Amino acid sequence: MSESSTASPPPTADTTSPTILALRDVRAAYGSIEVLHGITIEVPTGSVVALLGPNGAGKTTTISVASGLMPVTGGALEIAGQDVTGVGATELARAGVCTVPEGRGVFPNLTITENLLMASYTGVERNEIRDLAFARFPRLAERRDQLAGTLSGGEQQMLAMARALSTDPVILMLDELSMGLAPKIVGQLYEQVAAIAADGVSVLVVEQFARSVLGVADHAVVMAHGTVQWSGAANDLDEDLLTSTYLGGP
Amino acid sequence: MQQLIAYTIIGLTTGAIYAVAASGLVVTYTTSGIFNFAHGATGMLAAFTYWQFRYAWGWPAPLALLLVLGVIAPLFGALVERVVLRNLRDTAEVVKVTVTVGLTVAMIGLATWLWPPANRERFKGFFDGNSVEIFGVNVSWHKLIAFGCAIAVAVGLRLVLYKTRLGIAMRAAVDDRNLAELNGARPGFASMVAWAGSASLAGLAGILLAAEVGLNIVPLTLLVVSAYSAAIVGRLRSLPWTFVGALILGLLEAYTLWANGSSWFPREIGGFSTSGLRGALPTIFLFVVLIALPQARLRAGAVRIRERAVVPSWSMSLLGTGLLIAFVASLVGLLTRANTLQLSNGLVLAIAALSLVPLTGYAGQLSLAPLTFAGLGAVIMAKLPWNGSVLALLVTVAIVAAIGALVALPALRLQGIYLALATGAFAIMVTVLIFNQSNVFTNGAVDVPPLQIPGLDLADPAQKAIFLSVAFSALALVVVTVRRSRLGRRMVAMKDSPLAGATVGMNLTGTKLAAFALSAGIAAFAGALNTGKVTADLYSFDQSLPLVLLVVVGGVSAISGALFGGVLLGANALLATIVPTLSNVTKVLPGLAGISLGRNPDGAVPQIEENFAPVGRHLPSIVIAIAGAVVLRLLTGLGVIGNWSFAVGLAVWVLAVVPNLPALLAGSAELGRRFAVGMGLLGVMGVAAGLDWATLLNASGWRLLMIVVIVAVAGPAARSALDTTVRTPAVSPDLIGIDRPFTPAEILEAERAVGAVR
Amino acid sequence: MSATLEVTGVSVHFGGVTAVDDAHISADAGSVTGLIGPNGAGKTTLFNVITGVQPATTGTVTLEGTDISRLPTFRRARLGMARTFQRLELFWTLSVLDNVLVAAEQAGDPTPAETAQRLLERVGVGQLAGEQAGSLPTGSARLVEVARALACEPKVLLLDEPASGLDETETRQLGVLLRSLAGEGLAVLLVEHDMSLVMEICDTVSVLDLGRVIASGTPAEVRAHPMVIEAYLGAA
Structure with a gap:
């Protein structure tokens, strides 16, 4: 199936x-x-x-x-x-249609890499997402295996944005x-x-x-x-x- | 040394099987938030199905395995998720637990139906007879395979959950379902896959375990309870810790087995045999692990309940209990001795069920051990020296209430499913360590002396039944008193919002203790008053499950719900004895009732009460209702109509005619129509009470079916004919703003209510 | 003399997120303090820390000079701290009267039923005493929460957005009630989004932004404070 x-x-x-x-x-x-x-x-x-x-x-x-x-x-x-x-x-x-909802746009119990991986449902290659995101926000690359919930508020919002931007959204x-x-x-x-x-x-x-x-x-x-x-x-x-x-x- | 290695290998094997089972439990809990109580039963059914294919039909093992684990189990898991559990996401914890308990009971029933106890071909391990020598110890291939399976499951789950997109989506959906959807994932599909996989894992564990312990329904279902304790070590979330927990438990069990066989190990302690220790070990482990969990934190977000939750009034309570006593008193004369005993049995169960009303219905604490406390009541009453005096009864109740509080003490920090599991573990512990002792239940039975009350002979079945109905009524009035007291308000407040309770200064610990003690005390009455030779299995854990189930289905916050649950469970047993053709169906019925709760979470009795409520407010209707019943009883007493005609007539009168009396006598329909409906109902009554059912239908089953048909057709037909109200949707109290624009505050409130803003 | 309620240097961290950052707040007997x-x-x-629902990472809370930072919620309540909730937390299956009665009984009131009825009337929902709490519209439910808090016989009353869900008349009446409560010597701490209510009835207002108190003063001072405008509208 x-x-x-x-x-x-x-x-x-x-x-x-x-x-x-x-x-x-x-x-x-x-x-x-x-x-x-x-x-x-x-x-x-x-x-x-x-x-x-x-x-x-x-x-x-x-x-x-x-x-x-x-x-x-x-x-x-x-x-x-x-x-x-x-x-x-x-x-x-x-x-x-890409949405970053209010508050936390991230999955706190997934790592940064896994959070980014969730963007692949839009059809973009996994590696491409990662490369794009890490290029835009180098700080995320340093912490790629850290759980998103342990990031600061700003970093979490960055991650949410990075995920959104790497999907090449229509809106x-x-x-x-x-x-x-x-x-x-x-x-x-x-x-x-x-x-x-x-x-x-x-x-x-x-x-x-x-x-x-x-x-x-x-x-x-x-x-x-x-x-x-x-x-x-x-x-x-x-x-x-x-x-x-x-x-x-x- | 040799022995140490041997027992270590045994322990690791058992631990490996527990690990397989427990990991399935963790997968479903993390992906759907529902603790699957039926996990063990799933494994049990899979083992039986495999046995059927492999041994009864002689299919090759790989084919049987593929069919069971690759097709049937996953389909079953997916079906359960889709049909039963998907509706439960926003329901109360009590309902969630009850529904999966319902699944368990239904599956146990199904298994006893399909595979009645018999001498079966032995359930062999894989590659039976083959073994290898490891460190000088013979280890069967089966054990190695079990261990290999555990490793494969551990690695496989790790890969699926962490390396595949679907697995990551499953974990993501737990964190934030909406956000997962906004990412393009399908949380519903992910959850279905998780349940399918989990059912396969349960099946694998069940098959592996059945080869080790044999193919027996209840032990197999409960042995997988061991998996629960392992999963709790991982707090139902962490797979690595779950595996650690499983291995520790497996080793503990093996070493206990070793110690049990050693000469230095005491055969008995204080007259109690230690042979049951190993069997009780998983539950002891579960209990210890549970109470080592950290204190649950107070959380905001009490579910707002709009349903009617009426405080029972004195007049209705007195009327109801009076009717119950009158009903039982008029019935016993007509029943055979055996059926009277069954009626008493139902009333005993109803008293045990009543113990859940203050605890679960008012205070919101789910217990799976009501009959355990009843059993303790029976044992203590039997062992006390005063031979059935009222003093003995009171002392018994006091001791059991104290035990209830004592058990509650460690369990106080727990909530929801954890508390339910702790009470379940307690129930199994008591069954294995105390009830199974030959010096407690001698030859599996204990002789409870009848209560000594001057002028009453409680050894007589009829008097006993009437006395039990009086006892139920008295205890029901005690419960009503509690509900109307300060303690009752505190219990309900604690259930509704523990957080708000604490902020108005309530010490929740005290309130919980009181609820547990009260509940245990009431249950003790059930055991102590169930006089005569009673067997231990009446009070075992697997009897408590259907009882809890039916009470919740009946409506656990109402006394009538308890009566419904207890009597229905008793009647279910009665149905099986008088209609042997239905006995298989009765095994599955309580379970199905529990599952149906997923669709109607408020319980059945509140629904029924709504039908009868107008009668209670209309005096002429009450008078006519009672008069009608009296007339029927008189006609029977005079020999005008037979016993079965009385039964059919009374059922139709109470269930189909009486609820329509107010509308018939003082309703808003035109007089002509009311007259016509009244004549129609009278005609139905004539048929019900006039025909000689005893000769007309030759089986009790058909007669019972006839009652159901007449009631189900006549009652609703009359109701709709008399109903003149135009159906409009109920007006919500939130309909503010329809005639004026919303204030910002209201919009904010609404958005918060659905979690759109925080 | 110290204030009735003193919050000193409280910080709360969730994972890497700082929810409250070295906050200092006080509420005096006889006055209404706004927190916006x-x-x-x-x-x-911050409300959760003050009432003991949420542990603070650092900092202390004192009530009438006593350090209550380590006490559980129900002990703080018995010492005279009462609160309402932003998301309503009534005892939904109890009647309105019983909701308040539970609190009054807990406070050891000799005539709890009379007190409960009186308090319901005081907040303006006396006629709803017999209703089930779950059937109330939001506005009335908020007022019942206020009555229940008052039944605790508090010294400090913490109100978390009590006016949301109230109409204009009810909001005005709530304002009058809060002033009269302060007049009776209660310390009222008010979180509210309805700025006109805050500006009208508060003696002092503290402004919280990013978990930090960025300004304190009279309503007029706070309104004109550049940092406050920046907090609401963002940097220019």
Whole structure:
């Protein structure tokens, strides 16, 4: 019994489509509580989109929906112009939708090498993954046989990024990359995001640290209460608006 | 020196087999988080299947091995994972354990059905008769093969789990299932493969072991329990430590065997024979290893339970116990002597089952030893000098309660599956070391003197049955009292959230001790009141398993659940005696009931109670219900209808008609329809009680089946005819936000609830 | 005079991750102390250390001058420490009244049932006493947790996001309740994401970022603190 025999054929991604990821009027609910009330977000091919908003705005839910972990209760999800509503996380991941979830994007009880090996489900050669990752983050190469759980927070996030980047993703989704990390490390991570974006990979990045991501992003979307409040070019976003959303109005 | 080498080789071989079995256990636990209690039974069934192919049908060994280990066992493992266990991921620990215990019981039942005890061709080792000399000791090829298998398994598992992508994905899925999916892995598939492989390993161990110890169902199932202790050494996760544990246990056993045969080793200590020591060694080892585990840490994340969990009210409890006594009293006159004894047996089991209500139902501590405490009660009652006086009963209960607390003391640090295993180990230890002693159960039986109560002759089966129903009722009321007291609240609080309990200042140790002592004390009543000649096997570990199973199925937090479990187990035995054609089915039934729990984790009785609840709130219905039963009893007493017609009539009355009485008398359906349904039910009653079933059907089995059919058709038919409510989904308390936008806090809360944010 | 609750130099390491880094916090009798910070700053971990649920790698916790760092959770509770939980931890199968009753009985209250009912009414859920806790909406469940904590007769009350799940009116009422509790001499330590509530009712606010206390002061001072804005929005 081969492992892929149970799988439906992964959707093929057409990277020539102008929009690589689109959520159209998406609704999502936990049981009877609807938390996304019809949001529309588009990620143009080759661009970096920042998804901002205070705690509990529905950002993480949006990522869960876009990665296929959570079903939508209304609306549609498109990858590269193809309707993938209802397709599971495993299939989307194999089709090149790469997600680094919030908090720990690593398997703490696997070694660094084994963590990287998990990326091979996308079809990339094992050795290639390792070489790419270790070239990008030499620090990981030094500790290749160490358990990921013993790494520092920054190193863990590095590993998660390394795993994601080495899969040659169609779209990369990063959720709260900076959570619990020192600003200096966050800066380094975003340099990598900028680098991969320069290579033409489309990125959707969820952030609380608005400033760090706005330097990299082309577009910004601000969410609150499960709806999209504002969206437009990243340069046009008013920082005072963000400050008051986060810390409460004066 | 020669002997040392010989016994070391024996020990290493046994250890090797344990290692094979234990590694399978570790594989399933690490990949699915479920402790597979049925692992031993899987090995046992595989050994029997292999015997069937190899010896009964004479197939060549390689073919038989390939079929059993390469096809049947893995298919079975994968099937179990897919059908039974996949639904269990988010259920309570008690349910998880119970379901695999159910599997065990069902598999033991299946084996006794397919391979009844008989003189069989010997189960030989591989290359039987061949041996080589190592350091001057003859070692059979079989032993070498066993050792080779262990090494192969160790190396193979290491390679699969650490060098293949599928193996790494299995381990990854344990760390973070969602993340594994986001990587493109299939955790469900990985888990199925793990269960398939694990079943093969169990099968290999079972076959290797059967050649060493013989083909016997329960010993073979329990001997693989030894694997549990080895796996616990590895904390159910580490394969290397599991192998170390297995080898240590194997050597310990071999050296004990050696010592047992040596002249310097005492034959008995304090009048107790030491011959059972080796048999008890795995469980002693398990017990010691378990209590050496570090203290479980308080963890957040209590499962939020929305089901009704009503505190039993005094009026309902008194009504229920009163009805039970009246029912038993009216029944005994109609039963044969043998059936009355069976009824008493069921009530004894019900009292033992009742001991689980405060411990498991209220305090959330799973015990697999209720009948062990009952057995201790029986032994102490029989050995005490006061010949069945009330004083003897009280002293017995006090001693057993103290033992319960004493056992709990080391087990206090354990939770969930570890606690269940510790109680199971205790049960086996007591069975092997105490109950099997000839000076305890003489010739396997002990004579428990009847309780001396003026005016009562408890040697009389009818009086005994009625007395037991009174005793059950009294103890049930004690349990109700506890539940309504400060201690009861503390026990439930501890079950719901140990963390919150500690932060309001509760000393959890004290509460657990109290729960164990109370439970052991109640179980002691069961043993002490089960008078007459009682055999030891009534109180053995493999009897406790189906009991625990049926109580959890019945609903362990309700007294009615205990009654259900005990009486059902008793009735199951009764069914086997009166309908011999069904006796094989009855072997598998309790196990199947346990497995079904995977689909309905709340238990059966709460469901049934929901049907009867309206009756309790409607006085005219209660009056009519009782009056109807009295009329039936009178008609029988006057000889108008026969005993079987009474039985059928009463069953249909109670189970099909009474639940519909409130809707019939005061329901919301139109009068005409209610009248029509009422007439219909009356007609059904006429058929049930009017026909002479004794002559109409010639086998009790058919009559019982008839009851089931009539009840199953008439009751629900009437209910749906009387039901006028429009079905709408239950309104969730979380429906806030439907009429207004969600506050950020609510969204955060919801995201947390599903683990989307931390 | 030392504060009712003193946390001195507490650090917590999980593997290679530092969740709390040399934190110093204190809560005074009669005042409400706010503890804020972005997600993952270590607030809940710090609460767990204070209540003995999670051992600290280093550092001490003192209650009214007594070092309680090595005591188990239930002993700390008996010395006067009560808390609520970010993810609710009620006794779900008990009734609302019994939830509070368990705590009151544990505290040795001579009339526990009356006290429990009174406390439920005080937090504004007296009419729910007979309900099963598991059937409550989130907001009410939070208030029941507050009542249960109060039934412990605490000297220090630790509240982990008590306002999440409450509507605006309930949040305002909670604010009033917390002020009046402080007025009765309780030391209240409040972790909360609702900034308007924190700014309104706290006497002092400490800001935790990356497990470290980066600022302390009055709400106004903290709001204007450049490091606080940086912690929330990231470096410029």
